[in-house]
Amino acid sequence: MERSAPPSAPDLTTGSGAPAIVERPLEQALGHEIRQLRRRHDMTVNELATAAGISSGMLSKIENGQISPSLATLQMLAVALSVPITALFSSFEERRDCSFVKAGQGxxxxxxxxxxxxxxxxxxxxxxxxxxxxxxxxxxxxxxxxxxxxxxxxxxxxxxxxxxxxxxxxxxxxxxxxxxxxxxxxxxxxxxxxxxxxxxxxxxxxxxxx
CATH class of the missing domain: 2.60.120.10 (Jelly Rolls)
Incomplete structure (x- = not known):
């Protein structure tokens, strides 16, 4: 007689019914931010690639987190998007805020x-x-x-x-x-x-x- 697998243990990491935080590797975080900035500027992949002096194929791989771009490439993308290079890392270095107020000090x-x-x-x-x-x-x-x-x-x-x-x-x-x-x-x-x-x-x- 075939036995059913035991139920999996509950996921205790969220502390609620909220979905777990998805931590992106650096390449995926960079790609996500570059894609968001490109769309915010209403630019196509070809338009941004041309402005940054790279191929559209390379840009697609960067946006999909498939390659790790050099600092020189990131600098060219930042210039083409009119943002500081640090802006490209904002999805990777997200702040996790916390606020503490002592009793009677609201x-x-x-x-x-x-x-x-x-x-x-x-x-x-x-x-x-x-x-x-x-x-x-x-x-x-x-x-x-x-x-x-x-x-x-x-x-x-x-x-x-x-x-x-x-x-x-x-x-x-x-x-x-x-x-x-x-x-x-x-x-x-x-x-x-x-x-x-x-x-x-x-x-x-x-x-x-x-």
Whole structure:
């Protein structure tokens, strides 16, 4: 009787359902960046090859990561693309940003809602990603008022730390206490509809494309 193969072990490298990072070798990273720059300049392979003084066949191999170009060739390509030679290595030397904020040292931010007793503290910032993530600690003081007209691009996650309120998103309302989480499309009108127990503290994490 034929036995089925045992299930493969789960991939534990991502820490989530997100796909794993694909690390490109230097040749592939160079080729990717040169192709992106060429397309940004609306140039064909033949046009860039001619401007750089190399054959179109060689350029195709460079863009596909099949050969390792010399520094002289890279310099000619950089000149033809009107960029510094270091720009060709940007895909290889990608930054992996990290932001650390000590307790009580978030940056106060003026946002809609600030004037009605909603205090915002920005808890971190990174600039190297195509996705912007804005983490805020929001405090609704004793004199805070309800406000359900927030609306912006992206997704938002709210995690209640203390207090109690009813939070409205679109046509639905959610009774939230300590430990409750709400994740929603921020394109719909949203905000705290009824403040039951003040002060309230909650994390608001807003995510949107750059």
């Amino acid at each position: 940056v106060p931010i003026e946002r809609r809602g600030t004037k009605i007793g909603h205090l915002y503290e920005l808890l971190g910032h990174v600039s190297s990603s195509d996705v912007i993530v804005e983490p805020y600690l929001i405090t609704l003081k004793e004199e805070a008022e309800a406000y359900v007209s927030f609306q912006h691009a992206g997704m938002e996650l709210i995690y209640m730390l203390s207090g109690e309120l009813i939070y409205r998103h679109g046509g639905k309302s959610y009774h939230m206490r300590q430990g409750d989480t709400l994740l929603f499309d921020a394109g719909a009108l949203h905000g705290p509809e009824t403040l039951i127990e003040r002060p309230c503290n909650y994390l608001s994490i807003i995510m949107y494309q750059r």
